[in-house]
Amino acid sequence: METFPQQIVNALTIGSMYTLVGIGFTLFFGVLGLINFAHGEVYMLGAFTGLVIFWATGSTLPVALVMLLMFVGAMAFCGGLGVLIEWLAFKPLRRMPVLIALITSLAVSIIVREGLKEFFPNGANPQRYLAPFGLEVLRLGPVIVAYESLILMVLTGVLIATLYLLVSRTWLGRSMRATAEDREAAMMMGVDVDRTICLAFFIGSALGACAGVMNGLNYGSIKFDMGWTASIKGFTSAVLGGLGNIYGAMVGGFVLGFLEVFVVDLVPKGGQYKDVITFAILILTLVFRPSGLLGPAAGRRAG
Amino acid sequence: MIGPVARRLVACLVVVLLLTAGVFGMGGGRTEAAAKSCKLATNLVLTGGWAPFGVGMFNSFKLAVDQATAAGELKDIKVDVTRGDNAGDTPQGVALATKAGQDPDVVGAFCCWASGIGVATHSVYNRYGLPLILGGSNDHRSSRPFHQSKVVFRNSPYDLINMKMAAVYAVEVGAFKRLYLLDDTTPFGRTQVDEFEKVARKLGGDKVILGRDSITPNEKDFSPILTKIKPLNIDLLYLGGRVVEAALIRQQMVKLGFTAALMSSGGVFSETYIKTAGPASEGSLATFWGLPIEYYPEGRGVKFDRDYKAAGFKEPYESFGPMAYAAGQVYAQAIKRVGCDRQKILKDLETQEFDTILGKFRFDENGMLDILNIAVYRVEQGQWKILYKTDRKATKFEKVS
Numbered sequence: 215m216e217t218f219p220q221q222i223v224n225a226l227t228i229g230s231m232y233t234l235v236g237i238g239f240t241l242f243f244g245v246l247g248l249i250n251f252a253h254g255e256v257y258m259l260g261a262f263t264g265l266v267i268f269w270a271t272g273s274t275l276p277v278a279l280v281m282l283l284m285f286v287g288a289m290a291f292c293g294g295l296g297v298l299i300e301w302l303a304f305k306p307l308r309r310m311p312v313l314i315a316l317i318t319s320l321a322v323s324i325i326v327r328e329g330l331k332e333f334f335p336n337g338a339n340p341q342r343y344l345a346p347f348g349l350e351v352l353r354l355g356p357v358i359v360a361y362e363s364l365i366l367m368v369l370t371g372v373l374i375a376t377l378y379l380l381v382s383r384t385w386l387g388r389s390m391r392a393t394a395e396d397r398e399a400a401m402m403m404g405v406d407v408d409r410t411i412c413l414a415f416f417i418g419s420a421l422g423a424c425a426g427v428m429n430g431l432n433y434g435s436i437k438f439d440m441g442w443t444a445s446i447k448g449f450t451s452a453v454l455g456g457l458g459n460i461y462g463a464m465v466g467g468f469v470l471g472f473l474e475v476f477v478v479d480l481v482p483k484g485g486q487y488k489d490v491i492t493f494a495i496l497i498l499t500l501v502f503r504p505s506g507l508l509g510p511a512a513g514r515r516a517g
Numbered sequence: 518m519i520g521p522v523a524r525r526l527v528a529c530l531v532v533v534l535l536l537t538a539g540v541f542g543m544g545g546g547r548t549e550a551a552a553k554s555c556k557l558a559t560n561l562v563l564t565g566g567w568a569p570f571g572v573g574m575f576n577s578f579k580l581a582v583d584q585a586t587a588a589g590e591l592k593d594i595k596v597d598v599t600r601g602d603n604a605g606d607t608p609q610g611v612a613l614a615t616k617a618g619q620d621p622d623v624v625g626a627f628c629c630w631a632s633g634i635g636v637a638t639h640s641v642y643n644r645y646g647l648p649l650i651l652g653g654s655n656d657h658r659s660s661r662p663f664h665q666s667k668v669v670f671r672n673s674p675y676d677l678i679n680m681k682m683a684a685v686y687a688v689e690v691g692a693f694k695r696l697y698l699l700d701d702t703t704p705f706g707r708t709q710v711d712e713f714e715k716v717a718r719k720l721g722g723d724k725v726i727l728g729r730d731s732i733t734p735n736e737k738d739f740s741p742i743l744t745k746i747k748p749l750n751i752d753l754l755y756l757g758g759r760v761v762e763a764a765l766i767r768q769q770m771v772k773l774g775f776t777a778a779l780m781s782s783g784g785v786f787s788e789t790y791i792k793t794a795g796p797a798s799e800g801s802l803a804t805f806w807g808l809p810i811e812y813y814p815e816g817r818g819v820k821f822d823r824d825y826k827a828a829g830f831k832e833p834y835e836s837f838g839p840m841a842y843a844a845g846q847v848y849a850q851a852i853k854r855v856g857c858d859r860q861k862i863l864k865d866l867e868t869q870e871f872d873t874i875l876g877k878f879r880f881d882e883n884g885m886l887d888i889l890n891i892a893v894y895r896v897e898q899g900q901w902k903i904l905y906k907t908d909r910k911a912t913k914f915e916k917v918s
Contacts (some may be wrong), residue, residue: 224740339564433737478741486731517542
């Protein structure tokens with residue numbers, strides 16, 4: 215009981231992290247019907263891009279500016295990289311069954327992960343990240359909140375809101391939803407489908423990169439295989455909430471986060487059984503609600 | 518008269534005959550030299566996540582053999598150290614072991630780093646009667662007497678001994694009274710904590726262990742489990758796991774306001790742990806089956822350090838380098854005494870004394886060397902500092918001033 219307040223803070227942090235990765239998955243599925251497992255590696259590359267920027271500027275510029283540069287630089291670089299990946303790996307497969315693209319995305323994921331491990335200096339080992347607040351934390355009575363966690367939670371809220379507004383209120387968002395409903399009809403209505411998909415990949419990848427940098431800042435270190443675990447959790451969050459639904463990714467992320475935290479806290483040897491119990495609950499949920507907790511009614515996908 | 522076609526045919530025939538003679542001639546020469554040359558086959562992790570350790574071991578092993586050759590100790594015997602990369606993958610390790618066993622020129626093997634590979638390959642080496650020195654391979658099931666492969670020898674103690682001394686330190690020497698145990702669910706981490714727990718309960722009673730749980734490798738956020746443990750007011754968290762998770766756990770412990778120390782073993786005893794965990798690593802404890810380089814007898818460690826640098830290897834020798842160097846010295850001394858013969862080398866390893874960087878030692882009836890250097894280290898001012906080391910038989914700790 216005494217641990218509940220702290221565990222709630224822990225769950226909000228973990229849930230925010232899962233949400234940040236999940237919204238990328240939901241965006242790709244919403245616009246393209248694509249389950250993109252390369253997203254986890256773009257997230258990882260975002261973290262490493264941020265690391266390189268930190269190495270280049272960390273000793274000469276103030277911390278706040280370095281952090282801003284890390285986010286902006288990683289998002290720009292990985293956004294562009296996402297567009298490149300789409301053009302190379304997914305565009306040729308647009309007329310194929312989506313399953314083919316899923317397998318391709320797995321292949322891209324392996325290439326990027328192993329490539330970084332081999333070619334990045336000391337790539338196999340964990341890399342220390344910028345710790346903007348060192349070991350300082352905020353104490354609210356018995357509860358401890360890391361400043362980085364606060365930033366993470368705020369960032370998650372801002373990104374969810376922004377993405378929702380983008381999809382529902384802008385021309386680009388309408389184009390994305392039209393492309394998702396019926397690609398050919400959208401083309402006939404004057405939507406530049408190629409450009410829409412390109413932009414969707416740019417935005418999705420930039421979001422992933424942002425999540426990667428945030429992960430590094432929050433946990434103090436990154437490693438070449440961080441993308442794979444993140445993919446599993448992020449994808450699970452998106453599915454749990456309803457693939458294609460942006461708020462769904464948030465609901466799914468926080469439900470998953472809370473589930474994990476309270477299984478560990480309340481179940482004896484909870485640490486050992488956390489994943490088993492959590493995924494069992496996920497399976498049960500999907501049995502009764504296959505489209506996820508906030509999933510759209512059968513037939514509709516995005517928005 | 519010989520026409521142009523026939524002339525060309527004859528010319529080709531002459532060339533072919535000359536080449537064949539040349540090949541046989543070289544072959545013949547090689548066959549004569551074969552008795553005076555042999556190979557030592559390595560089977561280490563040279564690529565992948567653990568590569569820094571494996572490459573350091575390979576370089577150190579090779580250095581010892583090359584030095585013996587250069588000093589003229591092997592007379593006119595040429596010993597070639599082959600580079601075998603198992604990439605930490607068991608099927609590859611088994612393939613390398615089989616290849617070495619089937620090659621009649623290979624008279625000794627140095628394997629495996631990964632415990633799983635040690636467990637999988639000892640019977641392979643045994644089948645071919647190929648002497649094997651195990652480097653790393655902490656799991657006792659890779660060693661005698663837990664199997665009957667008589668060709669297996671060790672250049673460092675296995676987990677039962679290491680974990681026993683870790684528990685002796687924690688409960689008796691360090692006098693920690695409120696311990697919590699975490700394993701990382703891998704066979705390596707689990708076995709470590711199982712053994713530690715057994716001895717800790719025996720020495721301190723059940724009351725000394727306040728609980729045990731597991732963490733998942735590749736997780737990043739351990740605050741749920743740490744928050745659960747915090748009300749128990751522990752003074753030591755013992756982790757069976759690797760650097761990545763240990764560094765994260767340590768940082769999160771400090772942020773959550775734990776006063777307890779974090780203790781682990783060989784999986785965490787590395788510069789990378791200190792670099793990754795940063796200032797939070799201060800006060801972390803680890804046991805390891807190796808001493809700081811300047812503690813090896815008669816300055817041999819310091820000399821090895823100098824020689825390694827002078828040899829121009831790009832990579833550092835890491836924590837397992839000195840033991841690998843000792844293994845190379847063992848084979849060099851055995852070959853010097855008995856030549857290039859597997860059976861004779863096996864007998865030599867069983868019966869003789871070896872004079873190495875670790876000191877003078879013999880292998881006991883289970884192939885374990887009789888110098889068991891186990892030390893306790895603590896991170897102080899960003900470096901691992903030695904606090905205690907055991908006597909030669911690892912029965913008790915002595916403080917190191």
